[in-house]
Amino acid sequence: MPPKAKFTKNEIVEAAMQIVREQGLEAVTSRELGKRLGSSACPIFTVFSNMEEVKSEIIIEAKEIYKGYVMEGLKQDVAFRGVGFAYIQFSIKEPKLFHLLFMSEQSEPTDIGHTLMLIDANYEEILNSVKEPYGLQEEDAKRLYQHLWVYTHGIASMCATKVAVFTNEEIVSMMTDIFTSLLKEIK
Secondary structure, X not given: OOOOOOOOHHHHHHHHHHHHHXXXXXXXXXXXXXXXXXXXXXXXXXXXXXHHHHHHHXXXXXXXXXXXXXXXXXXXXXXXXXXXXXXXXHHHHOHHHHHHHHOOOOOOOOOHHHHHHHHOOOHHHXXXXXXXXXXXXXXXXXXXXXXXXXXXXXXXXXXXXXXXXXXXXXXXXXXXXXXXXXXXXXX
């Protein structure tokens, strides 16, 4: 009979998330996680087979946290701008999680359209948030989304890495300016 788990899966993942938020994913080792739990590393492996399983759960949890930001953005009066603003806020408030999800090297390069579908579980909702209110065809909406994501990702990356600091007003103004310019070009 296997030993009784000293910690739940949730407790282990929560401790791992604390480490990621402070030091990044690379700092999550069995030793560091055991230390964070006030234990040796052994109890971790009564719940998880290996550290790759723990890291997979960390990514799932990070995506859920990000999804919360996106859902809040979609509730804004201008939903498409709200999502972009939420993306930037996520990078500011959760820089290590942002780095994990959006700045980690990928195994294979891919085109931007495919990337957006892969990284964002809310891709269709976000696309509709620009397509419907502005009367855009599918391809035009995708083009606008891709351009704005690249721009927004640049702002978010600068914020996450502390290269630049922007006020909320500056962020909204920059996003509005680029959106308006692109929309005129597309229509």
